[in-house]
C-alpha cells in the first residue's frame with residue numbers, strides 16, 4: 312500500500328491536469344496516517360497550506376487541532392487530512408466544478424487506499440462534493456450518511472467556527488458524537504445513540 316500511496320503523492324506533486332498548477336507553490340496532497348480511521352476532507356489549500364505544502368496549518372488548522380484535542384483526538388494518530396482539490400485556487404475562491412472534476416481521481420484513490428472507518432467533510436463544498444448538492448451544512452452537520460460503502464459525516468468548516476460561537480458549540484457536539492460513533496468499530500456491543508444517522 313505504501314508504494315501506491317507514494318506513487319499517488321508523486322503524481323499529485325507534478326500534476327498539471329488543471330490551470331491551478333500554474334499558480335500553486337506546492338500541491339497539497341494531504342498528511343497523516345495512511346491507515347487512518349478518520350479521513351478529514353476540506354475544500355482546498357489556502358495561502359499558508361500552499362506555502363508549506365501541508366493541509367490545515369493556518370487559523371483553520373489551529374481550530375481543527377483544538378477541536379480534536381477537546382475530544383481526546385490528535386491529527387498525528389489515526390487521522391489523515393486532505394482536501395477535495397490539491398492546489399490553491401487564486402484568492403481562495405471556492406473551487407470551481409472544472410477543477411474539482413480534474414482533481415477527483417486523487418481523492419477517490421486516497422479514500423480507496425486509506426479505507427477509513429469514516430470520512431468527515433469539513434464545510435459545505437466538501438460535503439456537496441461527496442454527498443450531493445442537496446446537503447445543507449446548517450441542517451445536516453453531524454449526521455452520519457452511508458454512501459458507496461462508507462460512513463460520511465459533514466461538519467462546519469473550522470473557519471466558520473472562528474466567526475460563530477453557536478457553530479463552535481454545535482461542532483463540539485459533532486466531534487463528541489464522532490468519538491462515540493467510532494466506538495462501534497472497537498466494541499460491537501456498544502450502545503451508541505445514532506439518532507443523527509441518515510441513510
Ligand code: SF4
Pocket residue numbers: 323326327328329330331332338396397398410413414
Ligand atoms: S488542483 Fe488537482 S487536478 Fe488541478 S493541477 Fe492541482 S493536483 Fe492537478
